[in-house]
Amino acid sequence: MIIIAYLFFGIGLFFMIFGALGILRFPDLYTRLHPAGKAGTAGILSIFIGLIFYSGFSFNSQRIILITLFILITSPVATHAIARGAMESGIIPWEKKNK
């Protein structure tokens, strides 16, 4: 059980680190939406599944499942609201400069 939990922790930290690097390095808002969405859903989901495997099926894991379902529903909604607001506010998508 604990080894499976550490495996899920590793997967979640992988998504979190490269999500933050993508937010720093990508050139545009619309390309930055992609690592933010992946780190928001996949990283959080992996870390919380690891916490469920670590703490066993008890009173704690019930709360963690509740938080995980809430974040899994609301993270794409927030990302989509940001993208729609940016598109209606007139931000032009990025293109490569020298062809």
Added chain:
Amino acid sequence: MNPFLIIVYTLSITSLLCLIRVILGPTHYDRLLAVNLMIFKITAIIATLAVYYNRHVYFDVALVYAILGYISVIAISKYLTGRELHK
């Protein structure tokens, strides 16, 4: 070293990397996107510390933090929609 402390330190350092994007982001939506990711990372930090110290109360803190972050991000993005605030 304890794996829970590795998780907490890594999430703290990566949320500092997101804070750099908050400082130098060219538009308001970049700042909002980076703050949205920082909210998720801080929620994961609170839940990890709740399992590590075996306290039940901090799960409620994490849930309320996630709900308030979601409501604030939706409200700010609906407020900024259709306004020429960038650049």
